[in-house]
Amino acid sequence: MPNDGSRLCSAHFISGKQSRNPLSPDYVPSVFPDTTSPDKKRKRTALERFEKREALKLRRRENAAKETAAQALMTLQTEALEKVQMEQDLQEEAAETLLSLQVHQPSMSCQSAQQASTSTSSPSDTVSAASIELECRRLLEENHHLKETVEHLSLSENSFKDDDKVKFCTGLPSLTLLQTVLQEISPFLNTHPKAVLSKFQQLLMTLMYLRLNLCNQDLAYRFNVNCSTVSRTVNSVIDVLYARLVPMAVFWPEREELRKTLPIVFRSVYPKCTVKSQWNDQVTKGPSRKHTPVTRPGIP
Template sequence: MKMVHTCVVVGCRNRRTPGTTLSFYRFPRDPERKQRWIAAVNRQGWQPNDGSRLCSTHFISGKQVKNPRSPDYVPSVFGTTLSADGTEPFDVSDKHQAQVEAANALLFLQGQVLEAGPRAEPFPERGGAEASGCPDAPARPADGEPRAEGPAPSPCSDSAADCEEEVARLRREVRALRELAERSSLTEAALRADPEKVRFYTGLPSFFVLETVLWLLSPHLRADKGLKLSKFQQLLLALMRLRLDLRNQDLAYRFGVQVAAVARTVRAVVEAMSSTLVPTTVFWPSRDELRRNLPAAVRSACPDCVVVVDCFSVALERHDEADAVDAPARSLKYLIGVAPQGVVTFVSRGAPGHASDRELLERCGLLGKLLPGDVVLADRDLDASEAVAARGAQLRVAGCDGGEEDEEKRALRRHVGRVIGMAKKRYAMLNGPVESPFASDRAADMTTFDRVVRVVCALNNLCISAAPLE
């Protein structure tokens, strides 16, 4: 278990938590640089220990740089946070040295390099404007020419305050650019602040639901250093794959990883959700629970209805003309059971597209969940009345009786159709075509796409799947 580090800067509450994009740095071993870090932190009488950390928000570029000429060689971004003794972090006792560092930082940000030297002057004179690096500086007078009384003009030295102001402006600009990049990125902080972005990329109704799913999956996701993606990024990548049906190469570009890493991550997250999320959200309710929450329209039309079944097919990816000839076999068929309340309670494994609805109903395992007196409502005649009756239950087909009561049954069936339609609309991967690796990767008599269908139904149950049936 990793130690939870907190930034040592007074007033900074950043902590190392799962999924954070912040970096936390140890204090340098080099004595001189270490003292400069301690001075920048500006906590009177304080000394760091082995567990002391400084977060990346205190560096202009967002990370420490080991080049002594870089402004991020020493942390310098502290905002207006006060130190322990009440002074501001930028209040450096050696004002002259502060001017030197400010000027060096300005030249670095402008793409120039300042020669390092033992002198403590901001800019050493080298014989003229060109040598000094200051284009507006006047040339040094030649020998024999009259010199102005008083100290020699030193425009660069005189403008040290302007340099400090310019550095401060550049720091503000860097912060603004970092905030803009954060808002347009797919980080945890960006999604937490934008509910619409959560709905678009994940299909989930809020960041709270997304965070709850992450909490449930976290023990089952990788967190080793060999994987560049945090647990949050792993979950987000997989949800974007299901939600938008993006190609692996597209996701690889977005998250900065290899295509193979995307495929492994999607498979691992889907397996984790199939084993943890699905059992908690897709389950067969008890009869008492169904009766307590039965909608009024169902209570009047079909009070003993426990499930409405329907089938849908998803095309498989075609590779040659032979696939087009054998089109029925190049698809997967699923049977979905939906409770009258509108939540998915049963999902079958995928069957070949040419399998009949009756075969699928008899082999999927749904009949084993029925109790005597239960009513199963179907959209069309599945020719499985005898198999359902063997369980003491009854199969009814909406649209066969022709009366007012049957119209209510058809409304119930249409409601179930909306649930399935919303699931396919919310997660585009269910619309197909299914890529070969998802259909052929089989474990425990279940393909990866079988797990995908179950996971999508589980995620759909976390949302408002359709209009209330009242």
């Protein structure tokens, strides 16, 4: 009888080792000398189906966890923005009230004249006016700070003044280059009056999609739009970038220069290897990512 010290050869399992999952075909040994080839093949197929199901379950759990984390992050960001906006409204209302009270108070020059002319003015009035003025200045400074905080959290053009932030989000080295790219493709972006995203946000969303490999749902939370808007915007901007920037940024050397720098392997097998550009056809047919430069060996 087997006991705790008993061992079983791994050759009796389909995959070569035991599985701890009771649903797996390798939970118990099933390969023995009397097992026929069709039975082994059938068991191996069952193991492959089981592994595929487990991998699919794992991917679904990971995707669900990512979506839950993105939704929780967006919820926290929205709550923070709403709280900041509420505090900002309260501070603005308090500042307006204090300013209206300050308008009704006598000016400092008038108070000085009254103090010089009469000695019956109360010092408590002067202290009250000074405290109100200090409180008003404090509220104005706090209001300005809250506005800067809201602008920093928003994905607007004013919040991307730091080159490090631009490089992390878009992959471009500086804000100047980002503005240059935007200026080049701006006439070809969506200019509908009711467009939810500005031209800068359309380009920023596309570059973040390419640079950070973010999913559509994450970008939808960040920019407060629908997933369909994200997909439509990214596809449109990529087409514009391909049509406007690739002909300007990709330069094909002349045939003589290519032949001078051919690798040794190409020189012996394809001595006339060169590149034929098809941008002229693209200009007449319009932007399309299907038309790419083709390398053809042996073109004279």
